[in-house]
Amino acid sequence: MAALADRAFAATFKHVFTFSLLYEDSEVDNRVLGLDAHSRVLAVSGAGCGVAGLLAAHPARIDAIDTNPHHLALAALKVAATRRLTSYAEFYQLLGRGRHGDPERTLRPLMTDLPAWVGRYWSTNHHRFRHNLYAEGLAGTFQRWLRRTVGVDADFLRTLQRLPPADRLARLSPIFASIKRSWPLRTVVNTPLFLLGAGVNFEQRQRNLRANRAATMMDVVTARFERLAQTDLETNWFVWMALTGEFNHDHPGAVPPYLRAESHRLALAAPTEVGFHRESLQRILADATPGQWSHFSLCDVLDWLPSDAQRHLLQRLARVGGPSAVVLTRSVEDQCVVDRVGLSHLYERVEPTSSQASDQERTRLYGRVNVYRVTST
Numbered sequence: 220m221a222a223l224a225d226r227a228f229a230a231t232f233k234h235v236f237t238f239s240l241l242y243e244d245s246e247v248d249n250r251v252l253g254l255d256a257h258s259r260v261l262a263v264s265g266a267g268c269g270v271a272g273l274l275a276a277h278p279a280r281i282d283a284i285d286t287n288p289h290h291l292a293l294a295a296l297k298v299a300a301t302r303r304l305t306s307y308a309e310f311y312q313l314l315g316r317g318r319h320g321d322p323e324r325t326l327r328p329l330m331t332d333l334p335a336w337v338g339r340y341w342s343t344n345h346h347r348f349r350h351n352l353y354a355e356g357l358a359g360t361f362q363r364w365l366r367r368t369v370g371v372d373a374d375f376l377r378t379l380q381r382l383p384p385a386d387r388l389a390r391l392s393p394i395f396a397s398i399k400r401s402w403p404l405r406t407v408v409n410t411p412l413f414l415l416g417a418g419v420n421f422e423q424r425q426r427n428l429r430a431n432r433a434a435t436m437m438d439v440v441t442a443r444f445e446r447l448a449q450t451d452l453e454t455n456w457f458v459w460m461a462l463t464g465e466f467n468h469d470h471p472g473a474v475p476p477y478l479r480a481e482s483h484r485l486a487l488a489a490p491t492e493v494g495f496h497r498e499s500l501q502r503i504l505a506d507a508t509p510g511q512w513s514h515f516s517l518c519d520v521l522d523w524l525p526s527d528a529q530r531h532l533l534q535r536l537a538r539v540g541g542p543s544a545v546v547l548t549r550s551v552e553d554q555c556v557v558d559r560v561g562l563s564h565l566y567e568r569v570e571p572t573s574s575q576a577s578d579q580e581r582t583r584l585y586g587r588v589n590v591y592r593v594t595s596t
């Protein structure tokens with residue numbers, strides 16, 4: 220039954236423009252992946268902030284992959300803008316502020332080295348930059364609605380920021396109460412539409428409920444906000460985006476790394492070859508040759524799969540990557556997926572790197588951010 224629901228979820232999700240921002244802390248990825256000039260990375264793109272952020276390390280090759288063409292097209296645009304817009308001010312205007320006076324003229328020259336379908340995509344979707352890219356998509360739409368319903372804005376966030384973390388929950392509790400009281404919010408949060416907007420399929424929903432010992436997704440969402448409130452709110456770009464629809468433009472570290480001036484300067488000189496693949500991870504790995512990639516950045520794709528499919532995918536990754544290949548994965552669970560599916564003879568978890576990465580991940584969406592090294596195939 221769950222497998223059937225997730226097949227319908229996947230078939231629907233790939234047609235929906237959900238995310239304009241990657242809801243993963245790519246600063247953590249840059250710290251733990253250990254890329255160098257010989258690295259060849261296969262990376263699930265999502266909205267592409269992480270893929271664009273890898274360019275600063277000058278790996279030999281990045282293959283970005285996603286089953287959702289909206290997300291992959293946005294990732295391709297972020298990569299092209301990072302490499303080709305030499306003016307940092309213009310680059311930041313486009314992807315930091317998410318708006319541009321003449322997006323069609325700015326986007327057109329960025330398309331020259333990208334697959335033809337990406338060019339066609341942006342020739343009809345450049346209007347997303349007219350108002351605010353980050354208010355677009357299903358996730359952006361939900362966030363706008365949430366802001367309007369509970370009445371939070373940048374001033375509220377700055378007030379919260381000035382309070383000691385321990386006092387913030389008291390300030391937030393009337394807001395949590397109004398969210399829980401609002402029947403439209405309560406209803407929508409517990410529907411498949413909300414799961415689509417949050418990028419959480421039914422398998423991951425169950426994992427989320429178990430990990431948070433929660434009865435409903437509403438409980439998961441409020442628990443997540445409570446955890447987020449304890450973080451450094453000045454630089455937490457996920458909180459800023461959710462509560463204001465903007466990054467905190469007053470702080471240079473309050474944006475995903477690819478949007479920072481130093482990272483952009485490094486990326487402009489990247490010799491990296493980049494490919495874009497509109498297909499599934501399972502499909503590309505089935506046709507891959509051993510040693511094709513040294514690093515695999517999976518987002519939380521494993522969470523979308525039942526245990527037997529997780530085991531199969533991890534076995535294939537070990538075979539393709541070979542000994543010493545690195546796999547980066549996020550999960551809402553706090554268990555070690557490799558141990559749970561019985562593959563500890565193929566992988567070692569890199570520690571203390573993984574535990575530190577899990578603590579540092581500022582989305583507070585995941586129980587674990589784990590880095591595995593292949594030990595045997």
Ligand SMILES: C[S@@+](CC[C@H](N)C(=O)[O-])C[C@H]1O[C@@H](n2cnc3c(N)ncnc32)[C@H](O)[C@@H]1O
Nearest residue numbers: 241242243265285286287290418499500519520
């Ligand atoms: C797993 S989703 C979850 C949301 C994610 N945490 C984020 O912030 O984008 C991330 C991306 O993985 C893609 N995806 C899911 N399963 C995939 C698969 N088997 N192969 C390739 N991409 C996949 C989705 O289309 C989506 O763009």
